[in-house]
Each structure stands twice: as structure tokens, then as C-alpha cells.
Amino acid sequence: MAAALLIVLSSFLLPADGYKVGDKVMIFNLKNVDNKMVALGHDATAKGYIVVITCNTCPVAQAYEQRIIDLNKTYAPKGYPVIAINANDSNRSPGDSFSEMQNRAKSSKYQFPYLLDQTQEVAKTYGARSTPTAYVVKREGNDYILAYHGAIDNNSNDASSASVHYVSQAINALLANKPVEITTAKAIGCGIKWKM
């Protein structure tokens, strides 16, 4: 009884569980900070993408900002560019409004799209619960298959102290046609500000 109640309760409290590794992910089409729409798959030459659900305001996301920029620098030339997405409700988190996203992308010189998930459908469908959450997806024909999701590395406080680089390791494995060893990892992050 208690367990049943808990399940019912949890289904109200939490978004769906999201994708598992091997799942075909939803092709989104969202507004970029330059007001143009960007879809997953917008770059025909890409072998896949690093999709990061992040935001302006979360200190953990801020701690990872440079690492996200670096991931794009390293892996875009190898066929895995970054697509950053902010899903926070700007009513609850004004610092994550579209204009603040534009400011952030400009001041931090993002060389990758920074998209607004206005309806929060992408974050919900992908199963993101906190920022930052990374998804490494691999192209297979017109589909994108989830290869890794979760933390970027195992030390949010200090990049140089991280000993396991989950996202890099996943992409390196994909590039070498090897199986991805660690397919998901959890991390402390800021809960996504869902619309009330």
C-alpha cells in the first residue's frame, strides 16, 4: 500500500525517467540565442552531438561552463559538437531568461548553439532533472542513439582533480568504434526549475 502510494506520488513529483542508453532520442528544434532555430542534426557532417542541459544561474553549471566550451573545442572538429540547452522557467529563475542566455553566450563567447527549451519538453523527454546533464548521442542514418548520459566528469569543484571524464571517454570510445564503458553517472546539480 505504502509502496503503491509512493509510486503514485513519485509520478507526480518527478518527470518521466527519460532515455536509456541505446534509445533513439527525440529530434528537437529550438530557438538559438541568435533567434534562429537549431535542430538536433543541424550539422550534416556531425557523427553525433554532446547535448548539455545547462543554464546560466546554477553554480554547478557555471563550474562546468569552461569544460563545456573545451569539450566543443576538442570534439567539434572530431564530429561531436556541443549543443547547449536551457530549460529553466524564467518566471522562477529570471537569470535564465532568453535575453540573459543571449548575454551569457556573448560574454562567454559560445562557439555552439545555446537553445531555449521554452516548453521544457526536451528536458522532460530526455529525462534531465538537474543542470548540468550531458547526453552523448551518436548518429545512425537519420536517427540519434543515446550512448551516454549524466555527469561530465567526476569532480564538479575542480576540473584538474577530475579522474574520470565520462563524456570524453564516451566519445573517445565511439570514435574508436569501441563500446562505451561507463554509460551513465550521477552528479549533484541544481534541480531544473519546472513551470509551476
Place this chain on the structure above:
Amino acid sequence: MMNIKKLILLFSIFLCSGYWAMAQNVQAIKYSALEKMLRQSKDTVLIINFWATWCKPCVEELPYFEKISKKYAGKNVKVVLINLDMVKDLNTKVKPFVAKNNIRSSSIYLLDEPDYNSWIDQVSADWSGSLPFTLIVPSGKNARKTFEEPLTESQLEKEIQPFIN
């Protein structure tokens, strides 16, 4: 003029030291210590809240935990606040925060385990790592309850009622 400045300075030092004397100590712990706490709940309802000073919704709900802790001080309820700031911020951010917000009823620890993936699932497989997160460990064999979202005072009250003797 100089004397007044000195007096003000002395007075503020006095006030600050008073703060520190009243404030509880926040200890940095490792996961093994938390695991031990999680197991010790034979006759006590444990309410464990994971938070950080940088997490706004966490900070907003902290007073509710403190209230519950005060309210049920004589009962079988124990509130433990597990802080997830960086250990280097313990003295500069966490302790001043705890003093300023006058958190005295609940036990507070800083969990110094930056390799998050190594322990989050052990706390609860249902937890993604998103803050705030609350775990209610009832006494006896009742199932644990988890809340990966901010709680209101009435929600918290309602959730623990069934377990209070």
C-alpha cells in the same frame, strides 16, 4: 572620533564572538559516516535533507526543517542536514551561513565526497543528484520516502506524521 570607531569595532567583535559561541559546529564527514547515520534508525524517524548554500530552493526550505526539528525535539524525530558545498568553503561560507540563519536544532554535516557518482545511488537509487533532496527514513521496517524537490512546511509535517510516536 577614534574612540567611537574603536568602540564600534570592539562591540562588533563581541557580537560576532557571541554568534560563534552559540552557533553549532559543522563537521566535514565522509560517506561512511553518513552511511552509519542512515542505518541507525531503529526507533527514530530520520529526516535527511541534502542542500547547499548556493541552492536557492534549498535555502528557502531549510527553516521548515529547523522548525520540525524544534517542534519534535522530545519525540522520536531527528533532522540531519547534509551540506554539499565544497569543503574549502566550510569555514568561509557554510559555518557563517549556519550561524547567520541560526540553525541550531538540526544536526549539520558537510559531506566531503566530490566523486558524486560513487555514493548517490547508495543514498537512494531514485535520486538523480538534483538538489534539494529529502530522504525520510522511518523507524522499523517502513519504506523510505524520497523527495527530489523542495518541500513546504505542511508537506513535511504531513509526511512525517504517520511515523511519530
